[in-house]
Amino acid sequence: MKVRLKLISVDLDTQERKILADGAALFDGERLLYQEKDTGAKHQIIWKGDCMEIHRNAEITSITTLCKDGGGKTRIISEYGVMELDAVCEYIHTADTLWTVVYRIENQGDVTLHQRLEWHIS
Numbered sequence: 401m402k403v404r405l406k407l408i409s410v411d412l413d414t415q416e417r418k419i420l421a422d423g424a425a426l427f428d429g430e431r432l433l434y435q436e437k438d439t440g441a442k443h444q445i446i447w448k449g450d451c452m453e454i455h456r457n458a459e460i461t462s463i464t465t466l467c468k469d470g471g472g473k474t475r476i477i478s479e480y481g482v483m484e485l486d487a488v489c490e491y492i493h494t495a496d497t498l499w500t501v502v503y504r505i506e507n508q509g510d511v512t513l514h515q516r517l518e519w520h521i522s
Contacts, residue, residue, distance in 0.1 A: 405434050406421065408517070413514055432519065452467075464487055466489035466503050470490070488506065501516070
């Protein structure tokens, strides 16, 4: 079904907030499809059991899997090849109108990204 979506990203190191998506989306209860407002990158968020997959399709594609047990991984696909990084899920919660995840991506122990994503669905 068609829904309204607002995706907010918060960089947990700088506390910078960005609205990445604000508009129409498709939602079937387990899968959410939408586009970023500034870049047009296509996103697909999928629930599989206790894990969430975040697919971002653009010039560089990424697939991040985050699980309630704290595990995760990120795969980045570009014209230069494929890179796999560790991801750590710190918090994940879904409700009818709000999905929230807090995670970090690490490269050989160094944190390259630490963020909270909030999908507001109405």
